[in-house]
Amino acid sequence: GIAVSTVDVPGVGRVSVYDVGGQNQFHKTHGFFFLANAFFILLLILVTGEKIRTSHELFEEAKYWLCFLRASIGKKIVPTVIMAASHLDHCPQGGEILQQLTDHLRRVFAGKIIISLNSFALDCRRGS
Numbered sequence: 001g002i003a004v005s006t007v008d009v010p011g012v013g014r015v016s017v018y019d020v021g022g023q024n025q026f027h028k029t030h031g032f033f034f035l036a037n038a039f040f041i042l043l044l045i046l047v048t049g050e051k052i053r054t055s056h057e058l059f060e061e062a063k064y065w066l067c068f069l070r071a072s073i074g075k076k077i078v079p080t081v082i083m084a085a086s087h088l089d090h091c092p093q094g095g096e097i098l099q100q101l102t103d104h105l106r107r108v109f110a111g112k113i114i115i116s117l118n119s120f121a122l123d124c125r126r127g128s
Contacts, residue, residue: 046091083119
């Protein structure tokens with residue numbers, strides 16, 4: 001389903017967060033959230049099972065979602081995306097991989113999507 005929450009962001013105000021996930025059955029719902037004042041967090045998972053995903057695999061997944069966003073949002077809006085990655089605890093070099101990927105995607109999608117200079121990687125261990 002779609003997880004909805006509201007958070008207070010210092011310097012920004014109250015923000016509604018819609019986690020629409022990447023499941024195929026929810027692709028059609030994404031368009032409801034493509035608004036001019038929206039920004040998007042593209043969360044990539046650094047590992048599959050115990051295997052660390054390659055930079056190429058992460059690029060292809062990110063490219064898919066960014067192309068999907070660009071095609072779905074229309075030409076009048078230039079969307080803003082913040083890149084994120086999970087499971088840094090399984091991939092210590094994940095922060096560096098994510099930054100390199102973000103830099104590359106900024107070049108590939110220049111003028112089509114605003115990809116934030118800032119990205120973040122998450123440690124997914126409980127209590128960390």
